[in-house]
Every structure is written in C-alpha cells, then in structure tokens.
Amino acid sequence: MKQNIFTYDGPRGELVETFYNLLITGENISYERILCEYDGGELSTPKVTGHDLYKTLKHVVPEVVDEFRKYGYSVISIPSGRTTSYQYIGSDKDPLKNIRFRALIKERYDVLSDCIAYRKAVKVSYRPFNRKIMEITFHPHLLHDFNGRSFVFGVSEMDGKKPFRKFAMALDRIEGDIRGSGAAYLAAEQDEYNFLAHLVGVRLEEGAVLTPIRLRAHDQYTFGRINTKPLHDSQKVISYPNREVGKEYGDIEIEVYPNVELVGQVISYGRFLEVLSPSSFRDRIKMELAESLNVYNGSELHEL
Numbered sequence: 001m002k003q004n005i006f007t008y009d010g011p012r013g014e015l016v017e018t019f020y021n022l023l024i025t026g027e028n029i030s031y032e033r034i035l036c037e038y039d040g041g042e043l044s045t046p047k048v049t050g051h052d053l054y055k056t057l058k059h060v061v062p063e064v065v066d067e068f069r070k071y072g073y074s075v076i077s078i079p080s081g082r083t084t085s086y087q088y089i090g091s092d093k094d095p096l097k098n099i100r101f102r103a104l105i106k107e108r109y110d111v112l113s114d115c116i117a118y119r120k121a122v123k124v125s126y127r128p129f130n131r132k133i134m135e136i137t138f139h140p141h142l143l144h145d146f147n148g149r150s151f152v153f154g155v156s157e158m159d160g161k162k163p164f165r166k167f168a169m170a171l172d173r174i175e176g177d178i179r180g181s182g183a184a185y186l187a188a189e190q191d192e193y194n195f196l197a198h199l200v201g202v203r204l205e206e207g208a209v210l211t212p213i214r215l216r217a218h219d220q221y222t223f224g225r226i227n228t229k230p231l232h233d234s235q236k237v238i239s240y241p242n243r244e245v246g247k248e249y250g251d252i253e254i255e256v257y258p259n260v261e262l263v264g265q266v267i268s269y270g271r272f273l274e275v276l277s278p279s280s281f282r283d284r285i286k287m288e289l290a291e292s293l294n295v296y297n298g299s300e301l302h303e304l
Helices: 010-023 031-038 054-070 097-117 194-198 220-228 260-267 279-297
Strands: 074-080 083-089 122-126 134-146 149-157 164-170 174-180 211-217 236-239 250-256 273-277
Touching: 010 031, 010 054, 010 083, 031 054, 031 083, 054 074, 054 083, 097 122, 097 134, 097 149, 097 174, 134 164, 211 220, 220 250, 260 279, 273 279
Parallel strands: none
Antiparallel strands: 074 083, 122 134, 122 174, 134 149, 149 164, 211 250, 211 273, 236 250
16 A cells, blocks of 8 residues: 655655645745755755755655645646646645645554553643643553544643543644653553443543443344444344334344443434433433424524
C-alpha cells in the first residue's frame, strides 16, 4: 500500500509540506521556488540541480501532483524551456486536508504508542466536544479504535485537581503538538481496562452495571444487518425470523455496560429495532425518542 505522502519524515516530508503549501496559493510553482522556500527565502546553491535535495524533490513533486489528481483536483504542468512549473486550479483552499489529517492522527498515534512503551507522561492541549480547551499532563496507558476514530486511555492531571483515571482522549481533539513532561509516570492498575471488552464505544458511565440487553429486530432485513454486523462481541441470537410460520422478527442479546454510544446505535435503526429488556434501558430509549419527537412537534420547519 502506498504510504501517505504527509507521513514522510525528515527533508522529504518537509519538501512535501513546502510544495503543498506553495501549490495551494494558486501561483506557478517551480523547483527553484520550492527550494528557495525550503532554504528560507534564498537558494543555498548557484544552481537548482546542484542542491542537495534536488533528487529528492524530483520524487516529491510528481507524488504531490498525482495525489491532487487522484482525488479529482486539477494541477496543470507549465513547461518553460528545460524546466516545468505547476499550478493548482481550484477553489478549495486545503484540498488534501483529509489526507493530511490522517497523517497527523498516525503521527500522534505513533508518539503515544512510544510513550506507552517507555512509560512517559506528556503534556497536551485537549478540547473535549463542546467544552473549553484543557491543558493537561497525561499518562497514556492504552490506544483504542472505535467507529473509525482513535482514542487513548490513561490518567489525566490538571493543576489543582485530583488525577482522573480511565480518561479517554480522542486523538483528533488534541490541539498542537504532544509535548514532553517531567512528571513521574502513573502506570495503569491491574485489569483497569477490562471494562472495554464489555462496552460499545469508549465511555464508561458512572455507576454503570454490566447488563444483559435483549433487542428485537422487527423485520428480516434489520435482523440480517445486525446479525452480520453485531452491535457487540457478546451478541448472541435468541430467535430467528421464520416466514414459514409468519414470524418476521428476530431477537438478539448483548451483555454490556449501557452508555450513550449504545443508545445512539440502537436509535440509528429507528422503528425497526426495539429494546425488550431491561426496563431501565428501554425507558432510556423511550425518553430519548420522546425528546426527539418534541423537537419536531415544538418547532416550525426552517428552510435553508
């Protein structure tokens, strides 16, 4: 598999960033312009071809141009004598932002993986959803992926507050660089993260109890979806649909700690999936659906 061009280390990675940032200005960008920018504004050699990184740049330029074209963005080649310059034609100011983002997440993942292996604390600026940015000292213990996102669990410390264990930090909500810390590393306790095996998502809610939850899929299609893509590893079939006897529904059961992520998964199936038991989780779903209905009943249609 071809490597993400934004994950290259050293001068090659720096040249990718330099060329990309120049290209998205929409100006004509030559090899000389790239190397001048790399050198700080003035070419360090009399000739472009004599630059130490000229051969590296000859690989970088077509890679970056190919990446633009791969995703449907136009970069034109402009020959001039024995040289060629390049110009990006488009309105998107950061056309490869998703690829750059994936590279950034991989970089953070690798840094935190090393910190876990070598038992090192770090300092991070972290912005939870819908809250102010937090400056924390973080002791990473475990990397965990869920629903296409990467998380790291560990101990979070903030000035004047007691250390918070089992803190789940989404890697995409870290702002800026992950910085070193001289704080003594706080290690994970034995079996501290066993709860993750009984969780849909990453959030262990306060007071949550491991609970068998029985669900009914009201048609064969929904049952097939859930059966082929289980809500959780503990999922087992209680009964199958059987059209021969007029039974369209099927029941399944999972054993998990109920949480908001599971609520979201259940509700995403709409009227085709029903919580049969326990009554506490069934009532939680009913309340969520009632509040959603109130939103529609209590407001007028707003045209875009």
